[in-house]
Amino acid sequence: MKLSQGVEWGLHCAMLLAQVPQGGLLRRDALADHFGLPEAYLSKHLQAMTRAGVLYANSGPKGGYRLARDAGSVTVLDVVEAIEGTAPPFVCQEIRQRGTGASSPEECRRTCMVSTVMNDADRAWRSSLRSVTIAGLVARLPGSVHTRNEETLPQLAH
Template sequence: MKMSEGIEWAIHCCTLLAALPEGTALPVGRLSEFHDVPKDYLAKHLQSLSRAGIVQTTRGPGGGYRLGRPAERITLLDVVEAIDGKDPCFQCTEIRRRGPSAVGAAAYKKPCGIARAMWSAEAAWRRELQKVTIAALVAQAAEEVDPKQIEKSISWLERTTGG
């Protein structure tokens, strides 16, 4: 399974927004600068997150994006579905019913084993994504990210937000 890079960007943006001081927002230009990604493409993903209620926008000086609900209530599955949609990854087209070995419809009482296996794997993947929150990722980053990178991030945020 291949996911769009927008999912990675969206998750990173959510974790950064979750780490901001209360009442702070970042415009799309600053988010794209921080992650060194194209602003216009990131804006499209942030709009998807906004439609899903994961982020919200504020206008005026100091405006931009912030989380739309507590980080403890945003899962990786929420972000993935906001960016890529909720449609199943595997689409069974029932090719077993075509070609020279095909038989009557009555012979196909169950979905094929391939489809069942793929759907089961996807369900497990979605359950795992549902278990991980943005808050958990922020806590994990606080423990695992190099202190120098954290220091540089805080310094950049302070310069950027005036805080």
């Protein structure tokens, strides 16, 4: 499975927003500058995260973004699904029932083994991502990053 770069961008932005002082907002351009990202492309991902309820957006001159919920309740899966959608990555086409090697209807009463394995893997992957929160990721940041963000974020937030 390949995820878009938007997932990485969204997760890092969510982690940074989790460190903004209470009640503060970060503008889109500040987020883009912080990570050296193209603002127009980042905007698309921030909007998707806002629509999904991961971020709160306020427009206008004093506008910006913040997490919509406490960082301890926003999961990595929330961000992934906001960016990539919730559709399963595998859709069984039941090819076992086609072509010259087609299985009989009796042989296909049970769910396809390939589909079962892929769906089990998807559930495990989602469960793993659901178990990690943005607060948990922030806690794993090196101390030097925390210190730098504590020094710079108050000037960027409004």
